[in-house]
Amino acid sequence: MTKMQQDRHSAETVPFAAxxxxxxxxxxxxLDLGENQSAQALLQALRAQPGxxxxxxxxxxxxxxxxxxxxELRLDQLDQVFDLVERAEQLGDPxxxxxxxxxxxxxxxxxxxxxxxxxxxGRAEVIYTTLxxxxxxxxxxxxxxxxxxxEAMHEEAIRxxxxxxxxxQRLAQLSPDDRYTLTISLAAAYSFVDRMAESTVLxxxxxxxxxxxxxxxxxxxxxxxxxxxxxxxxxxxxxxxxLDEAEALLLDHEISDGQRSFLxxxxxxxxxxxxxxxxxxxxxxxxxxxxxRHAQWPILNRxxxxxxxxxxxxxLWAEALCAxxxxxxxxxxxxxxxxxxxxxxxMRMLGHVRTQAQNDYLRQHGNALERELAERNRQLxxxxxxxxxxxxxxRQAETALQEARDALELKVEQRGRELEQAMRLLLExxxxxxxxxxxxxxAHELNTPIGNALLATSTLSDGxxxxxxxxxxxxxxxxxxxxLHAELEDGLGIARRSLARAADLVSRFKAxxxxxxxAQVIEFQPQQVIENTLAVMAPALRAEQVELDNRGxxxxxxxxxxxxxxxxxxxxxxxxxxxxxxxxxxxxxxTLTEAVQEGHYVLRIExxxxxxxxxxxxxxxxxxxxxQLGQGSSGLGLHMVYRLVTLGLQGEISLHSxxxxxxxxxxxxPLRVDGSGQV
Numbered sequence: 258m259t260k261m262q263q264d265r266h267s268a269e270t271v272p273f274a275a276x277x278x279x280x281x282x283x284x285x286x287x288l289d290l291g292e293n294q295s296a297q298a299l300l301q302a303l304r305a306q307p308g309x310x311x312x313x314x315x316x317x318x319x320x321x322x323x324x325x326x327x328x329e330l331r332l333d334q335l336d337q338v339f340d341l342v343e344r345a346e347q348l349g350d351p352x353x354x355x356x357x358x359x360x361x362x363x364x365x366x367x368x369x370x371x372x373x374x375x376x377x378x379g380r381a382e383v384i385y386t387t388l389x390x391x392x393x394x395x396x397x398x399x400x401x402x403x404x405x406x407x408e409a410m411h412e413e414a415i416r417x418x419x420x421x422x423x424x425x426q427r428l429a430q431l432s433p434d435d436r437y438t439l440t441i442s443l444a445a446a447y448s449f450v451d452r453m454a455e456s457t458v459l460x461x462x463x464x465x466x467x468x469x470x471x472x473x474x475x476x477x478x479x480x481x482x483x484x485x486x487x488x489x490x491x492x493x494x495x496x497x498x499x500l501d502e503a504e505a506l507l508l509d510h511e512i513s514d515g516q517r518s519f520l521x522x523x524x525x526x527x528x529x530x531x532x533x534x535x536x537x538x539x540x541x542x543x544x545x546x547x548x549x550r551h552a553q554w555p556i557l558n559r560x561x562x563x564x565x566x567x568x569x570x571x572x573l574w575a576e577a578l579c580a581x582x583x584x585x586x587x588x589x590x591x592x593x594x595x596x597x598x599x600x601x602x603x604m605r606m607l608g609h610v611r612t613q614a615q616n617d618y619l620r621q622h623g624n625a626l627e628r629e630l631a632e633r634n635r636q637l638x639x640x641x642x643x644x645x646x647x648x649x650x651x652r653q654a655e656t657a658l659q660e661a662r663d664a665l666e667l668k669v670e671q672r673g674r675e676l677e678q679a680m681r682l683l684l685e686x687x688x689x690x691x692x693x694x695x696x697x698x699x700a701h702e703l704n705t706p707i708g709n710a711l712l713a714t715s716t717l718s719d720g721x722x723x724x725x726x727x728x729x730x731x732x733x734x735x736x737x738x739x740x741l742h743a744e745l746e747d748g749l750g751i752a753r754r755s756l757a758r759a760a761d762l763v764s765r766f767k768a769x770x771x772x773x774x775x776a777q778v779i780e781f782q783p784q785q786v787i788e789n790t791l792a793v794m795a796p797a798l799r800a801e802q803v804e805l806d807n808r809g810x811x812x813x814x815x816x817x818x819x820x821x822x823x824x825x826x827x828x829x830x831x832x833x834x835x836x837x838x839x840x841x842x843x844x845x846x847x848t849l850t851e852a853v854q855e856g857h858y859v860l861r862i863e864x865x866x867x868x869x870x871x872x873x874x875x876x877x878x879x880x881x882x883x884x885q886l887g888q889g890s891s892g893l894g895l896h897m898v899y900r901l902v903t904l905g906l907q908g909e910i911s912l913h914s915x916x917x918x919x920x921x922x923x924x925x926x927p928l929r930v931d932g933s934g935q936v
Contacts, residue, residue, distance in 0.1 A: 280299065280303060281316060284296050284299050284300060284320050285320070289434070289438070292511050294511055300320060303317060304317060311348060312350045315341060315345055316356060319353070319356045319360050323363065338357070338361045341360065341361075342354065342358060345357045355380075355381040355384040355388075356381075359377075359378065359396065361377045362375070362378040363400070365377060370649055371649070372645050375404065378397055391430075395431060396435075399442065401417065402414045402417055402439075406449075411446045411450050412450060414443075415447070421439050422440055436466070437475065440459050440462060441460070441479075444460045444463065447459065448486075453486065457483075463475075467479050473512075474513070476502070477506040477507065480500075480502045480503040481519050481523055483499045484500045484523050485526070488523065488526055488527060496527050496530075504520070507520065517547060518547045518551065518556045518557075519556060521540060521544035521547060522544040522548075522556060522559065525538075525543075525544055525563065529567040534567055534573070541561075541567065545564070545583075558584065558588075561583050561587065562584060564576075578671075588664050589661075707756075708755075709755040710751070710752040710755035710759070713748040713751040713752040716744070720748075721741075778816060778817060778930055779819065783813075783815050783860070784851070786822050787826060788807075791805065793827070794830050794831075797830075798834070798847070801838045801845055802843055803846070804845065805847055805849075806848040808850045815858055817906055818906060818930075821901045821905040822926075824901055825901050825902055826862070828894050828895075830847070832895065833862070836866070838864065838866050845864070846864065846865045847863070848862075848863045848864075849861070849863075850863070856927070857925045858925075858926045858927075859926075860926075861923050861924075863922075866919050866920060867919075868914045868919050869914040871915070871916075874912060878896055878898075878910075879896065880896040895912075902926075906930070907926075908924060909924075910922065910924055
C-alpha cells in the first residue's frame with residue numbers, strides 16, 4: 258500500500274458515533290469503484306462502534322453482503338439476502354428494505370434471472386419514490402441500465418439513459434458520482450451499437466472529470482477504455498500514451514483485478530497492432546490466466562478470440578488452433594456451469610418465494626375462507642414464477658444453442674480453409690498434368706516432320722559426298738549434275754515443308770502455353786484460340802479417331818482472358834476423349850459451334866460419346882466428384898472448368914447429357930470484360 262493509500266485509509270477509519278448515511282454512502286462509493294479493501298476497512302470500523310440500532314445493523318449487513326457478491330457468488334448468499342429482506346419487512350424500515358431489495362436484485366442478475374431482478378428492483382424504486390429519495394431513484398436507474406447492459410439490451414439502456422445524460426440541466430441536478438456513472442453507462446451502450454464517435458466523446462468527458470476529481474480507479478478504467486478506442490481508430494501513439502497512464506496508476510493505487518485483466522488484454526492488442534506478434538501472444542496468455550483466475554468470462558473469451566486472430570495473422574497455426582480450442586472449451590464449460598447455477602439459483606429463489614407466500618398467508622389470514630383465498634393466490638403466484646422460470650431457462654437454452662452453433666461455425670470455417678487449400682493444390686496439379694499431356698502430344702506430333710527433315714538432309718548429305726568424290730576423280734557428267742539438282746530440289750522441298758510444319762506446331766503450342774500461363778484481359782479472336790488448342794490436341798484426337806467439325810465464324814473480338822478460354826477448351830476436349838470416347842465404339846465426332854447471341858459469345862462443344870447418367874449431372878461440377886475413382890481421375894477437371902468460366906471469364910456454363918447420347922457443354926461469355934474482371 259502506497260503512502261497516498263495509507264493516508265486515505267487512516268482518514269476513513271476514524272471512529273464514528275453511528276453509521277450515518279454519509280459513511281454508508283462512502284462505503285457504497287468504494288463498492289461502486291471496486292475498492293474492496295477500503296470498503297472492508299470502513300465496514301470493520303463501523304461494526305466496532307457501540308450502540309448500533311437494529312436498522313443500522315441491517316444496513317451494514319446489506320453492504321457486507323454486497324461486498325461478498327463483488328468477490329464471489331455462492332448459493333448460500335441467496336439465503337442471506339432473503340433473510341435480510343424478511344427482517345427489513347418485519348422491522349418496518351422502508352429505506353433498509355429498499356437497500357435489501359437492491360442487493361437481492363444484484364444477486365438475481367448475477368444468477369442470470371433478469372426477470373426476477375427487475376421485479377425486485379421495481380419494488381425498491383417504488384419505495385424510494387414514496388420516500389422522495391432522489392438518490393435512491395438514481396441508483397435504481399443505474400442498476401436497471403447495468404442489468405440491461407449485462408443482458409446485451411443496449412438499445413433499451415440508451416432509451417433510458419439519454420434523457421438524463423443529454424439534458425445538461427437535468428444532469429446538473431445529480432451528484433458528481435451519479436453523473437459519472439450515467440455518462441459511462443451511456444458511453445458503453447453507444448459502443449455496443451456502433452455509435453463509436455458519440456461513445457468516445459462521453460468517455461473523454463468522464464475521463465476529464467475523473468482527472469479533475471483525482472479518483473485513481475476511475476482514471477485507470479477511463480484510460481484503458483480510451484486506449485482501446487484509440488487502438489481501433491488506428492491511433493497507436495495515443496493508445497500507448499493512455500496505456501502508460503494506466504500502468505502508472507496501477508503501480509500506486511488499489512485497482513480491481515477485473516480492470517487489470519482489461520489492461521493486459523489492451524496491452525496485447527497494442528503489441529499485435531505494432532506487429533510484435535510473439536510478445537502480443539505472451540501478453541494474451543497473461544490476460545487469459547488473470548481473467549480465468551477471477552472468473553471474468555467475457556474478458557477471457559475476448560482474450561482467446563483476439564489471441565487466435567493474432568496467431569493466424571502471424572502464421573502461427575498451432576497457437577491459433579490452441580486458442581480456438583480453448584475458446585470452444587470455455588463455451589462448453591460456461592454453458593454447463595450456467596445451466597447448473599441457474600437451475601440451482603432458480604429453485605432456491607422459488608423456494609424462498611414459496612416460503613414468503615406461506616408466511617404472508619399465516620400472518621394475514623385467520624379464518625378458513627381467507628386461508629383458501631391466500632392458497633389460491635399462492636398457487637397463481639407459483640404458476641407465474643414457474644412460467645417466468647421456464648421462459649428464462651428457455652432463453653438460457655437458446656443462448657447456449659447459439660454459442661454451440663457459433664463454436665461449430667468456427668470449426669466448419671477452419672475445416673473449410675483447410676479443404677480450400679488442399680483443393681487449390683490439387684487444381685494446380687490438375688493444370689500441370691493437363692499441360693504435360695499437351696507437351697507430350699506436341700512432342701509426338703513433331704516427330705514426323707522433324708524425322709522427314711532429318712531423312713531428307715541425310716539423303717542430300719550422302720548425294721553431296723558422292724558428287725564431291727566424282728568431281729575429284731574427274732568422273733562428272735552432265736546427267737550427274739542434272740540428277741544432283743533434282744535431288745537437291747526434292748530434298749530441300751521436303752525439309753522446308755517438314756520444318757515449316759514443325760515451326761507451325763511450335764508456334765501454336767507456344768501461343769496456347771502463354772495463354773494458359775497468363776491472366777490478362779486483352780482483345781483476341783476466339784477462333785484463333787480454338788485453332789491453337791485443336792492443333793495441340795491433334796495427336797490425342799487422331800489416337801481416338803475423332804472427326805472434327807468446327808462450325809461458325811462469328812468474326813467478333815472478345816475482350817477477356819484468352820488463356821482461361823484455352824484451358825477450358827483443352828480440358829473439355831480431354832474430358833470427351835477420356836470419359837466419352839475411350840472404350841466406346843466409333844464413329845467418334847466432336848463438334849464446335851460458335852455464335853453471338855444477345856451480346857454474348859456462345860461456344861458449344863458437343864460429342865457423340867457415352868454420355869452421363871442423369872443422377873450425375875447435378876454433381877458434375879462438384880470438386881472431387883468422379884465416376885472413375887481410383888483409376889487416375891481426381892474429379893477436379895470439370896470443377897476447374899467451372900471456376901475458370903464463372904470466376905475468370907465472368908461467364909456461364911451449362912451441361913446437357915444422357916446415357917448413350919453424348920454430351921453438350923455450352924459456354925456463354927460477355928463480349929467485353931474490364932481489367933478487374935468485371936463485365
